[in-house]
Amino acid sequence: MAKVVARREIAPQTVLLELEAPKIAAKRRPGQFVILKKDEAGERIPLTIAMADHARGTITVIFQMVGAGTRGLGAVPVGGEVMDVVGPLGKPTDIHKVGTVVSVGGGIGTAVAYPIAEAMKAMGNRVIGIIGARNKDLLILEDEFRKVADELLVTTDDGSYVRKGFVTDVLKEVIARGAPIAEVLAIGPVPMMKAVCKVTKEAGIKTVVSLNPIMIDGTGMCGGCRVDIGGQTKFACVDGPEFDGHLVNWDVLGTRLSAYKAHEQEACRLHGAEKR
Numbered sequence: 001m002a003k004v005v006a007r008r009e010i011a012p013q014t015v016l017l018e019l020e021a022p023k024i025a026a027k028r029r030p031g032q033f034v035i036l037k038k039d040e041a042g043e044r045i046p047l048t049i050a051m052a053d054h055a056r057g058t059i060t061v062i063f064q065m066v067g068a069g070t071r072g073l074g075a076v077p078v079g080g081e082v083m084d085v086v087g088p089l090g091k092p093t094d095i096h097k098v099g100t101v102v103s104v105g106g107g108i109g110t111a112v113a114y115p116i117a118e119a120m121k122a123m124g125n126r127v128i129g130i131i132g133a134r135n136k137d138l139l140i141l142e143d144e145f146r147k148v149a150d151e152l153l154v155t156t157d158d159g160s161y162v163r164k165g166f167v168t169d170v171l172k173e174v175i176a177r178g179a180p181i182a183e184v185l186a187i188g189p190v191p192m193m194k195a196v197c198k199v200t201k202e203a204g205i206k207t208v209v210s211l212n213p214i215m216i217d218g219t220g221m222c223g224g225c226r227v228d229i230g231g232q233t234k235f236a237c238v239d240g241p242e243f244d245g246h247l248v249n250w251d252v253l254g255t256r257l258s259a260y261k262a263h264e265q266e267a268c269r270l271h272g273a274e275k276r
């Protein structure tokens, strides 16, 4: 059982939960995730550890309520309990000193990009952050990102905040400045990560992405999270979730992510909520 010690809605349908999990808080490294199960009947939900506070013995997850499972989890109040929190899972990010890194976060992916940007900065790298969302209301962690980035560039698809456009438009401009970029880390929706990788491949810049296939056990046993990386089958839960973006077969990932759409819509209907 993990007690919820803080809960905030930081954007529409987007919840921050701080949970008591001292062992995970002590062990966790950037890039890792947990699998949560709210109660006996709850689904297993993989979520990145966005923040951890060793002294308080807590971890923080930030998630969008996209379906029945995340809606149920998002409804747990402060003082309430989450039955299972398993982790930390996955390989930590390879945090090393390389020079300038560009950290790109799209939508809820910003919550995954943030701890990596923070660790890259602490390692002595120059960090350029690019964060984007569909509109101003959906933009998250701007203040937190600004504290860890040497430069932060913000974009919204509809132009409701800062500048109109996609994160890839901003990334192209940053690359066009001509200053060396050692690495790009891109996390967000599959079409965004795919588009970032196209830009960086043309520019010859190493790019790491964090993949979010359907996960069940999170231990490499069920095969649910298999992805195609450079023609080889990998399990995102144990071999990832981060991979070389230029080797990812995006079509296979997209097809596998949409395989359970009808089932998810039915689960939402049963829980009395329209699927977004």
Ligand SMILES: Cc1cc2nc3c(=O)[nH]c(=O)nc-3n(C[C@H](O)[C@H](O)[C@H](O)COP(=O)(O)OP(=O)(O)OC[C@H]3O[C@@H](n4cnc5c(N)ncnc54)[C@H](O)[C@@H]3O)c2cc1C
Pocket: 033, 043, 044, 045, 046, 047, 048, 049, 062, 063, 064, 065, 066, 067, 068, 069, 070, 071, 108, 111, 112, 211, 212, 213, 214, 215, 216, 241, 257, 258, 261, 264, 265, 267, 268
């Ligand atoms: C390693 C990892 C880290 C993640 N970190 C975050 C995060 O920090 N914040 C966040 O908002 N989301 C994160 N996700 C995605 C999150 O797990 C899904 O949004 C959630 O499981 C959806 O469950 P649901 O029942 O609410 O929605 P459903 O209606 O069941 O599904 C909605 C969509 O979520 C995805 N999904 C459903 N079940 C799973 C599952 N078991 N595993 C993975 N994806 C699933 C599918 O793409 C599906 O189309 C992460 C996923 C992975 C694999």
Ligand code: FES
Pocket: 214, 215, 216, 217, 218, 219, 220, 221, 222, 223, 224, 225, 226, 235, 236, 237, 238
């Ligand atoms: S979630 Fe089962 S093998 Fe990765």
